Structures are given as structure tokens and as C-alpha cells.
Amino acid sequence: MKTTGRMNVSPYFYLIPSLLVFAVFLFYPFFKTIYLSLFKTDKMGQAKLFVGFGNYAELLSSATFWNSLKVTWVFVVIVVFGGMFLGLVTAVLCNKAFPGIRVFSTAYALPMAIASSSAAMIFQIMLHPAVGIVNKLTGLDINWLNDPNTALYCVAILTAWLNSGINFLYFSAGLGNIDETIYERASVDGANGIQKFFSLTLPGLSPIMFYTFVVNIIQAFQSFGQIKILTEGGPNESTNVIVYSIYRDAFFNYRFGSAAAQSVILFIIIMLITLVMFRLEKKGVKY
Amino acid sequence: MSRMADSMTISGNGNISREELQKLREMMNSRALAKRRMRTGLRAAANVMMAFVVLLPLLYAVSIAFMPSSELFTTELNLLPKHPTIDNFVDACRNIPLLRFVLNSFIMAGFITVGQIISCSLAAFAFSFLEFKGKGILFMLVMATMMVPGEATIISNYLTVGNLGLLDTYAVLIIPYLTSAMGIFLFRQFYMTFPVVLYESAKLDGCSNLRFIVKILTPLTKSAIGAMAVYTFINAWNMYMWPLLVTGSDSMRTVQIGISMLNSVDAQSITLMIAGVVLIIIPSISIFIIGQKQLIRGMFSGAVKG
């Protein structure tokens, strides 16, 4: 072949801007993080002492880290299920046309436009033990964010609320994709509303449900701003999710090596979950 | 409901007197009407309640923002300010350079948005219309970046930009976010719906690649661009962790970081802080409301199919 000799290079020009950014700010730091995780570092983040898997060994034997994992797990479960449930309920409520539907759908999607930091500050006041609306409405006297029993739930619910906006959009799109006539056929076939919901609507949402589920998990693992502002990992480490632990180790304790090792572990966890999910999807319902 | 209808079935092949029928019709019509009204009513009520729950934090924030701080500390339920005031907003702007923060955020989010749209459409163009060696692998590589959580890179990135002496500049806020795998994917998904003939015939007409992107692809993918713009802008505006790490001075802080400077729970500053929060939520919410239709159409017509 004659053409193989002179390769056309122009296609690569179009990729340069993106690939350059990815290379410098994603691929390089990704491998650098793995590299750092094998070292003890100085305060400037320079790798000083090669310790092999020493950082990992330290982490795996540290109660704090296991606590972080546990806290992250509880947090992710609440955020994913809470956020998806809220998104699903609002999407179903907003599914059929009725007056004012535009207003309601905007309202349900709105949380996606709100920053985690802003939301955190609003929740801080809502949960304020003296002036907060939550205590006033419920008549309770709980210091929500300073109580190790409640702090994690508060932060998780706030995050679920933040994520519910985009979940609403996903589920609305999913509902819109369901063919209207299968409901008519089901009516003639003798199904009532509840049967239709469970045998048509929910399964009809399953492809988008799967996608939303994966996106929500990844997002939940990465929540940071609300925890930094509301609890800073406390009280008593009860909200010290991995991401916050990474932040604290790196930028307060200057233990970049350990923080890098935690980042790698976090990456492995997320990757494993994603892979398992995709494997499950291939086996499970697909159409 | 069905049992009710069952009891209303009337036998007697076609023999029903006019009056009987009229009576039955009136009864059933009014019943159906009542049922329909009840359904719509229930649905509307459920929606109002749900919307109230979802919007409660925002409504509460707005209410507090207008409340004089003296009013906040009472034991009674004070949902609405009795003497609304805008002092909080004025004070918030006076206490911290809020306008400067807003400007910083706008500059950052604006550049990120424009930059992403350009870089992503260029890359997506190459991935969907051009043939070159390693295309498959490169595309996989780009998609794989979606799996890498920001936390896995943020430390190294911080060290990198620190070593480069870029800390506390606009550049450091913007450059790492100038492209996104999701954007490339979204645009590619749209471009794939166009036949290759579109590109080939443009080529035959002597149209250069860049011209093809600007004159033909861009107008055809307006909805994708709109969706991208809204989504990217809002996300950039709401970014927290990266700006927190790399900015140190008031002149570079973005709103999300700057607003935390108001964060303290002593009585005087609660209303002030919330007023600040309300001020900085306004831009992202406005853009969201204006661009909502675009966002939905663009995100869901090409990218996600059930």
C-alpha cells in the first residue's frame, strides 16, 4: 500500500486541546498519585522515602481508615437511595399533564443548580439547635450537626436532596420514553393502576434507572463541600468520609503519601463498583 | 371504583327507557366528573406538597435573608420576616468583596464553558467524521477518564500547579477544566446522527474541516451546545474543592469559597450569611431556569436513550 507511508496527521490536531488537558491534569496526576502513594513525602509534597505498600499497610491497619470506609458506605447508601427515591417520586408526580406542570418540574429539577456549599450553609441554619426551622417545626431539641448519631444522616440527606434534581430529569426522560399505548393495552388486558406501575412503569425505567444508579454512586463518593462546611468530618469522625479524609491528610497533616494511597483505594472501589454494575446489567434485564 | 360501575350495569338488550338512561347518564357523569376532579385535585395537592418540601430550604433561605437578625432569635415559629429588610444584602456586600467574587466566578465559569464547548466539539468532530490510526483506543482513553474520580488526581494536580507557581491565578482555576469526557461524548452522540455524506459533500464543495465545524455542525447542534453551556456553567459556578485549594486571596476567590468567609454561627451574621448565599444562588438558578428547556432537549435527545 502506498498510502500507509504518509500518514495524515491533521485529525490529531482536533484532539490536541482535549488530549493535552487530559494528559496534564488527568493522566499525569493519576499516575503521579499512584507514585506518591508509595512514598513518604515532605511538607512540599516531594517524594522522599520509598516505602512500597507501607502507606497502604498503615491505612489498612488504622481504625480511622476503616471508620472512614464505613462512614462512606453508609453515606453513599443513603445518598443514592434517598436521591433516587426523591427523583423517582417527583418524576412520577409530574408525569401526566396538569395545570402548572412546568412550574413543578422546574421546582423538582432546581436542586441541581445549587452549589453544595450554598446548600450546606442553608442547612446549617435550618439545623441550628436554637433558631433552626427543623427543631422549631418538630419541637425537638437536638443539636443535629454536633451529635455523632445524627450528623451523618443530615449530611447525607442534604446530598440526596442536591442530587435529586438531576435524577428527576433522568427519570422524567425515562418516563417519556415509555410508549403510551402499552398502558392502553394493559387497561384492556385488565390491569389496574398499581399493576400497571409495577409491571410497566418501573421495568420501563430500568435502563435509565441503571444509568442513574451508576452516576449517583460515583457522585456520592465524591461529595466534599457540604461535609467541609457542615461538619469537617466530625463530630467524633462520624462524617469523615474518604474524600474528606484525603483532604485532611493532604492539606492539614501534609501526609501526601497517605492521602494519595487513599485516593488510589477510592479509585479502585469506584472502578470495581462500576465494573460490577456493568457486568450485572449485561446479565440482567436489557432491551 | 370498578365495583361501583359493576352495580351500574343494566341488563335488557337495548331496552332502557329514555328517562332511565338520562338519569343514569347524569349520575355517572357527575360521578366521573367528581372522580376526575378528585384525581386532578389529589395530583395537584401532592405536587404542591412535594414542591414545597423540595423547595423548603430555598424558601427558608429567602425568608431568613430578609429577616432582621433580631427577629431570628425567638422561640416562636418565625417562618416569615415580620419586618422585611434588605440590610442583610447590603451588609453582606459590604463585609466581604462579594462583587469581586461574583466577577471571579463569572470569569472562571465563562471561560470554562466556552473552552469546553470548543475543545469538545473539535474532539468529537475528529472522533465522528475523521479516520485515523488509534481512533478507537484514543476514544476509549477519553471515555475512561470519566471513571477517574477527581480526588484521585487532585493532590497531584495541586502539587503540579504549586510547582509551576500558578497558585492563585485565573489560569489555574480555568485550565484544568477546559475539556470534559462527557462533553465529547455528548457532541459525538449528536454528530453520529448526521450521515457521513454530509461531511463528504461539504468536502467536495471545497469546505475545510474548520469551516465545516463552524458553518455546518455548530448550527445543527445548537441544542447540544445549549445543554452543554447550561450544564457546564452551573457546574463551574458551583465548583468548591479545587478553588478552595488553589485560591488564597480575595482577588481570586470564587463565590463558593468567598461566601464561606461569612460562615459563622454567631447571631449577627446568620442572616447576613444567608443573604449572601441567596445572592450567589441567583445567577446559577436564573441560568438554569432560562436554559432548562435547552438542557433537557440537548441532554436527552442524543445522549441517553432508554
Next chain:
Amino acid sequence: MADILLKNVCKKFDNGRSVVDDFNLNIADKEFIVFVGPSGCGKSTTLRMIAGLEDISEGELWIDGQLCNYVEARERGMSMVFQNYALYPNMTVYGNLAFALKIRKYPKQEVDKRVHEVARSLEIEHLLKRRPSDLSGGQKQRVAIGSAIIRKPKAFLMDEPLSNLDAKLRTQMRVEFAKLHKALGTTTIYVTHDQTEAMTLGTRIVVMKDGKVQQADTPERIYRYPANRFVAEFIGSPPMNILECCVGQENGQTVLLLDEEYDSRFSGKRRIYLKGTLAKCLFHRYMGKKVLMGIRPEDVCEYEEAVSGGFADSCAGFTKRVKLREVLGSEVVLYLEDKEKNFVARLKPENKNQAGDFVELFFNPEKIQVFDKDTEENVLL
């Protein structure tokens, strides 16, 4: 199995627009009724009212002697086949077939037995584990039919079930519908816009237009005695030819005078002698008036055939220039120049006329239909 009675059924939308107007029909058990008409004529709406998917604005719907206006769709015991098949995408073929039974809490073995029975009879047993997205159009169609018959419903309602199939498959499925109806004998209401489907399937056809029933009768009678000009032109392909003419009298007999300019090159008599009821009716009501005459393309012939048919003397020689000639093997179709529309003649394959030729044609007076010029109604019905 059921008989269905529709009495003065109307459908009006909230904005006052009326879609179905005063629909009356008595459907006996085991009938195969076809609603046919152009799109927007209200045929689908009527079907959906019977199914319970639309409210009935006025009138009565009786199923098996029970007034069913206010019975919900799921209580009516019908089954319906939709235009897009409306298969449940998340269920396998088995699940689709079994759905209606499962909902009614049939025992598992019974469901299983019936599903296999139905699948076998429709030759889709090998597809039971597949999902609808993996099926071809024809297979989807079979699954849709299968899920309709599995319940042994009171009646089948079919909403343009063949319109998404290609022509060949459509013909094939048409035959199967006919077979199925013969085998099961279930009352069937079938909606289509295709007059061929209507003619071949229906034991009775209901022709609709603008929400009104134009004619409800057997296919033969609808074809032979269309109630008005619309039915005449809608049923049959190519459609019935309509010519304007004048009722007159000649030699004591009622004649139709073809309203044409005289062409001296031809010696045609340009008139048709009528007999029987039609002649009497025209004589009494339309003498000297203009009417519309309808004649089917196959009832037009050349002189030789008119002689052998015995009507050469009682019929005009109708001369026209040939615009287009189509040879179909078993026959020759000539398209002739006429004022507005084509005039079509289906002739014996021996015909040799080419485009541009003049041809002299004869009409079989027995087959002529006459319509009022203003109301366009058949004068005899």
C-alpha cells in the same frame, strides 16, 4: 363471545368538536365487522369507545345485553391489537402472552398450558424467550395477536393491525386473520383505512367519513350498491367512475343522456336505456334533471362484449381518447381523458388501443348506479 349494540353513540371533545356522530350498529355474535374510512373519520375513536379507552359522550353501548358506557376498560373483557402492537418491551414473548392471565391470577400451570397452546397455533413457540425488540414486524404482530386470543375475550378489537407491515406480509397476515376468525368465531371489530382489507376480511363493512356512518353492509352489497358517491369512490380499486348525465325519455323509455359534446367522428348513441326499478324511480323523481351516474371499471366493455352481453342496443357508445394504457396480463386497463378525473376501463386483454387512440365503450345498464347530484346519495337506497 358477545353481541355488541351501539345506539346513537357520539363522541365530542371538550372543545365541542364532534368526532363521531350518531353511530348506530348492531353487531351479532361471531361477526367480523370492519370499520373503514379515510384518516380522521372517527373509526379508531369508535373502536376505542368500545374498548373503554375513550368516554362515550352520548348514546348507549350494550355488550351482551349490558349497558357498558360506564364500565371501565379492564372490566369489559375485550382484547385489543394496536397499530404499533404495544408489546410490553420489558417482558419476553412468554411474559407478553401471559400478562393478561397473570393479572387475573390464573394458576401457573393453566397459564403455561395456554401460552404454549397459543404459541404453537401461531408458530411462535421458538420465540417465547425472546424480547419484543429482537422480533421482526411479522413476529411482533403474531405475539400481539397471541396475547389477544389467549384470554378468550368477548371480542377482538383491532386498530389498523397490518399498517406497519410490508405489502407481502400484509397479504399473508390478512389470510391468517380470516383463518383465525373462522377457527375461533370470536366477534371481531377491525379498523382499517385500506379498502382491500375491509373487502377481504369483513362479514360486514362500516364505511365512515367525518364521524358519520356512510353505509354498513356486507362487502358484496357495499361494492354493488354503494349508498352514496363517497362509498362508491372509496371502495374498489380503481374506484367507480362517476359521470354527470341527464335523465330523459326516448321511445317511451327512461334514458340517461351522457352530458358530452358531440363528436361527429363517432356514431355512438350516447344514451343508455334503463329498465326496472331504477328506470321507474328516475322517471318519477328526476325526469329532465341532472344526476350522477356511476359505473365500475370492470362493467365497461367494448362493442363485441356488449353484443354478447345483450346490451349493445340499450347502451351508448361512449367515445374517449386514451391517455394511458396498462397491460396487466389478465386484463388491460385504459385511462381515458375526462373533464376532471380519470375515467378508467378494465377491458379484455384482446384490446389493442394505444395511448392517443379513440375508443368506443359500452356500459352494462344492469350495473349502473345513479346518485343525486346535490346530496350524492344513491337514488335507490
